Amino acid sequence: MTRELPGVDVVLVGFGWTGAIFAEKLTAAGLDVLALERGPWRDTAKDFATTFAQDELRYYWRHGMFQETSQSTLTFRNNSAQTALPMRHWGSFLPGNGVGGAGVHWNGQTYRFLPSDFVARSHNEERYGRLPEGMTVQDYGVTYEELEPHFDYFEKICGICGKAGNLGGSTVEGGNPFEGPRSDEYPNPPMEMTFSQDRFAAAARELGLSPFPVPSANMSRAYVNPLGLQLAPCTYCGFCEKYGCGNYSKSSPQTTIIPVLMQRENFTLRTETEVLSIETAADGSRASGVTYVDTSGETVFQPAEIVVMCAYPLENTRLMLLSGIGTPYDPRSGEGVVGKNYCYQVMSSATVFFEEEFTNGFVGAGALGMTVDDYNGDNFDHSKLGFIGGGYIACHTTNARPIESHPVPEGVPGWGSEWKRAMRENFLKTTTVGVHGASMAHRSNYLDLDPTYTDAHGRPLLRMTYDFTLNDRRLTDHITPIAEEIARGMGGREVKVNALNGSYDSTPYQTTHNTGGTIMGSSPADSVVNRYCQSWDLPNLFVAGAGLFPQNAGYNPTGTVGALAYWAAEAITEQYMRQPGPLVQA
């Protein structure tokens, strides 16, 4: 028996970064908003206080912050000739769970994608000619210029610490000279850099590159955001990624938005309620609400005038497929859109081992780093290179967490007294130069429902079919040697290169930047939602998150995810509320 509740104006499926953003903007516009969150309530004082936030066993090894695979996971295979198997232990990426979502356990690197990233197909084809067959790269349908005010606002909500490189079209010394024009400087100055960043910046400049501080959501100073919420100065403890911040020093939904929402009478949050499907009205013209199950096992139908999908990209795609909304993507014909253009990122690195100098990696923060953008996006000439896109090259000092990090030079055995000796000698004397490479969409990489495996509620799991593409391999083969060259210029004793070889392996951690599946675009033939993140099929259904990206850029996604959420929320309050219906005619 499904119980039916009184209707609300808006129901949000998932309550992480995008859920909090939509809730704030839509309640401010006077709508009654209900957020449904699969996981538990979490706040700083109770769930990740300073007295235990740095518990590596609990949070890193036992995955204290993440979705439980025993409840729901996904299956994986490299290509459609294989049989996908369930991921029973997270590895390559770490989906979040609970209030705040992955916004609680992120690092805090908060970039804006480049203007050319939003027009990846038209821009690259204009400059280099037709893209190869099978590359399903496309334009977003929204431009950097349109998103700029929303990037700016998200940065102010988060108190991002950085240095502008392009203010209103004028280049500013010390920032990223390649970035799109900004309407304003970052709200806070960059973090204090350490020895490793100084060496990296000097080596990069030596090669004629333009290093700049990583835009950081770890605070360089005390800050009060436009909602009156307080962020304290970062202590550089190095427990950011995979951890909640006990010092109120990392921007998260908890620190920057939720306390304000909790005082608004037109906002309701229901935790530990898992949405099973988005329901469609009998005439198929609109979403009528959602059906969820609570911890007692009762299923509930929650009617709503507007539904916004704010879950993780993988779950948003799965929910659309399970709800029968939109046409599922078919890799053989290339028809259909839901599940299309799943993308990841291409990571490689070069570790520097110093002989004398101490790098003291324990003085760190998730987004403490210097970076260069000279080889990102289309910031360099790709003629005759045989690939598009790029990545940033950065030197972060994020942690020296002892269970997780124990870098040893090339040739050292993986265990035993020799390994221990090498660990002791090198623990405080290493740093890493990383490449954060883009991943371009290809027709063979996609998401669909698994034919065999089901979750705790008996629903099919999502199936991921993914491998690195020719574009990915050429990209990493071109940029990794540049990272190595910078690393060799930093004055260490030796450098160990961790290049990307072979097929994508879902077990070692790489990055939680899964994108696509609910992509945006200009036509219902090749996108799930229009430029306002509104479903082409059901005009009162909106989608948020990195699932909107038609392909992945060479950056961390959160800045762009935040800007797109504010952009879509504004479309609802400024356009949809006045005249409900499709905001773009198909």
Add this chain to the structure above:
Amino acid sequence: MSGRPASRLALAIAAGLGALAAATGPATAQELAHSQVERGRYLAIAGDCEACHTDFENGGAPFAGGRALSTPFGTIYSPNLTPDDETGLGRWTREEFHRALDEGRDDEGRHLYPAMPYPYYTLMTRQDTDAIFAYLRSLEPVAAETPENDLPFPLNIRRAVAGWKLLYFENETFDSVPDQSEEWNRGRFLVDGPLHCGGCHTGKNWLGADIDDEYLRGGLLENWFAPNIRGGENGGIAHWEVEDIVEFLGTGRGRHTVPMQRMGEVVAISTQNLREEDLRAVAVYLKSLDDAVREEHDAPEAARLETGAGLYFDNCAACHAADRSGVPYFFAPLDRSNKVLAENPASAIRIILGGARTQPTEAAPSMLAMPPFAWKLSDAQIADLLTYLRGSGDRRAAPVSAAQVAEMREYLAQEH
């Protein structure tokens, strides 16, 4: 001319009655009734009436009473102030209400327990209490029975209060001090009258009455030590400027400390909603109160200081900074804190054991929290830590013993 104020007062009273009798009436009377109700609302905010007369814990309606107030003598439940005939003030008259605030007697002439701060409210005028009454009459009546008080014999006999009042209660009126400014006098009226700051911040004798010599020098209530808030020389907040006090009370944040727990409630319900000129008057008055030179204790043993410094660095420095300067407006500076350096270290011990949360306010909605350390630090460790904070450098407050911490730990275990 001389007749006019009196007639205006008469009109106001008549208007107040008119509003009770019927919702409609002449336009002028309505306006006056509104101003009367508004004045009463403001005084009820200043008096923080809602705080004690609302059962927040059980989701009770505002002013409908039922909140359990634990006193050293037993538990008293606050009565229902809404105009419900059976369970509230529905059948009370203005005279009876005035007598409650002015003399501490209920509608049947019985003595009220001084948990109700009528020893302070008595400074308010008849106009003031009439205005508060008019405001309370404007509320929606809520039927809510007040639970029986849980007091031992002979305190459960209300007549016992008569003796207490004979000893400690004076039916006072507020007299301005002529050689002080109007602002200072307004501040003194607010502090000693409606705001009843001394209710917590003045030391009490064994019968719970204010000790005159301990006026605003700090007091213990429900095992929280409300610190010394004298702002003149040697006072607990001598290092605060007038602006600091105004900011603390008005926004719930300040560079020296932020309101938490009981004071957080006062700021949330009362002071953040007061006019800035009133907060300034309060600040000007508090800043005029000098204090006696504090007793200086000998420096504690070097070993304890060393242990305490180590514990501080490992457990506290991340937020409160290695030099104890804190992060103003976020994490309290500890080097001159009136809680850390108080003669009675109860609040400092309690916050370390049980943690504390800052009060979210209109101006500052964040709820920053200090986590509890009860599970992490032993009695001896907390004692050494506090001894270091109170007795190192040029600070000379008394050392804290492990027994003091153990006692508080036991109290907190019983409380929850």
